Amino acid sequence: MIKLGQLTDSEIIERCRKGEVRYQERLYKRFYSYAMGVSLRYAINREDALEIVNDAFIKIFDKLHSFDSQRPFKPWLRQIIINQTIDKKRRLLKAECELPIDEITEPVWENADAISLLGYKDILQMLNTLPEIQSLVFNMYEIDGYAHEEIAQMLDISTSSSRVYLSRAKEKLRKLIEELNTEGYGRAV
């Protein structure tokens, strides 16, 4: 009997290529937490995140033959999840992108210590208060390392819009963190 736990990622991927559902399940479960971690940042809620993850894995199982197994799997998975999110939200984003954009000056942030206290639920709660497009740009730029040019191309918006959305997102997040900090201070007093 094969002990699945001993197999490397590329070995599992090789088995998945042959369409073996058991190994697809193994691959899914091995990267599920990571995938959900990426997806939750972009999704509206947990159900939405799971749907994106599952759609991404279905696509991955279909396209696994084209994956170079010498490369790390995680970045590929992350990229597909992000693409899946963009595809899913394209219509919604189109409507949001039509809103007028005012240039916003780069905020000066303070109270950096408050950040380290944030758990994943706090972060998700904060991200969910942002408009969809701002949350998306913030995630793509700040967390996943896309350049504004790339974001602009992927979301069909201009580079300057991408910068503005990012600034707005940061501004809102800064205010939220400050509020949280004040509330925490108030409670302590």
Added chain:
Amino acid sequence: MEERFDKILSNHIRSVFDNYEDHSANEGWDQLLMQRQKANSKKKRIIPIWIWTVTGTAAILALFALNLDLANQKSIFTSPQLEVKIVKSKNISKSAKSLTKLHASIQLPKSKVKVEANNGRPNALTAPALEALALENIENAFVEELEKIPAVEINQLSQHISQHPDLNLVERSPIRALNNKIEIKPEFVKEYIAGETQQKRRRNIDYSVMAGSFMSYANGTENNGLGYKAGLDLNIPLTSRVQLNTGLNLGQQTLEFSGNNADLPASIAAKMNAYDDNPGVVSSPDSYKANMVAIDLPVNVRVAFPSANYTFFVSGGFSSYSYVNDSYSASYYSYPFGTGTGVRTRESLNIDNSGSLFSRIDWFRTLNMSAGIDCKLGKKQLSIEPYLKYPLGGLGADQIRWNSIGVNLKFSFWRQ
């Protein structure tokens, strides 16, 4: 601390989610399997219950109309009081048999006859009591009928009918009626001849030209425009009420799909996802447009319910298709992987699957249902026929399941 606040925030978020632990993988996997199963079951041809209901109703209507038609023909020659049925019976009384000797033209079928009194008694004649009753009835009926019908009259009628060879071909001709010892009166023969003439007239094939417009829909489509069609239509009578409707018409239709994966038919999404087969590239559909000029070859059963000025009809059947033009245009995003850019590019392609006409025929791909009216316009006739086509399978090279709803107008020039 000089480090920018936003960098601290993003590093913290990255760290939190990179180390995120989720223990619902089992539930997630179950859901993925369900998603897959659902997608697979969509691919299977499932005919919904309502289709069965409509088809069943149409079949019952057709049988009902067919039965009415036969009953009408039968009633001309059967006695209003008697209906003859052949059933298994070994106990035909001697007296009943002896009755047959009274008149040469009346014969009692050998040991297999029963007569049911058509006076509201139950039809289940296999029970011994009813059988006895039937035998009693046949004896009485024979006596009564023979008293009414002079032998000379029957002979004259037989000769008259035999001069009309067409009538002898008809299964329920008066000759047969006579041989089956059933009452014949001169007016019945007149009715019969009139009826036959009328029926012969009815049995002419009815040709018409048709044109129609319709709206097509497939799961995931948007901005659907009107489609148009025109062609020839013919109704071949099977009985006076039931006709076989067929013909040939040319129709044009266009469907546009959005690129959202969830909306695209699974087969097209899979195809588009695989457009770019380069290693390390994932493609994702953006838009898809199907354009089709197809020849529709319908085979329907049409049941008519005539009245004085118009005829109401219902029709049901299947259509097969061949294609004059079967082309698709699609655009998709290509996400190259491994270059580090992650930038998607938009690609487009046009596919023309049109071959020579009739090189591809999709047999019985839609279920047709319609109801309408035939209006008489002098010697001509105009039919207005709203209809619905439900896909039983995919059409064209990409096997899209088209639904259509529309109206046909048919104009018959050659009506007699």
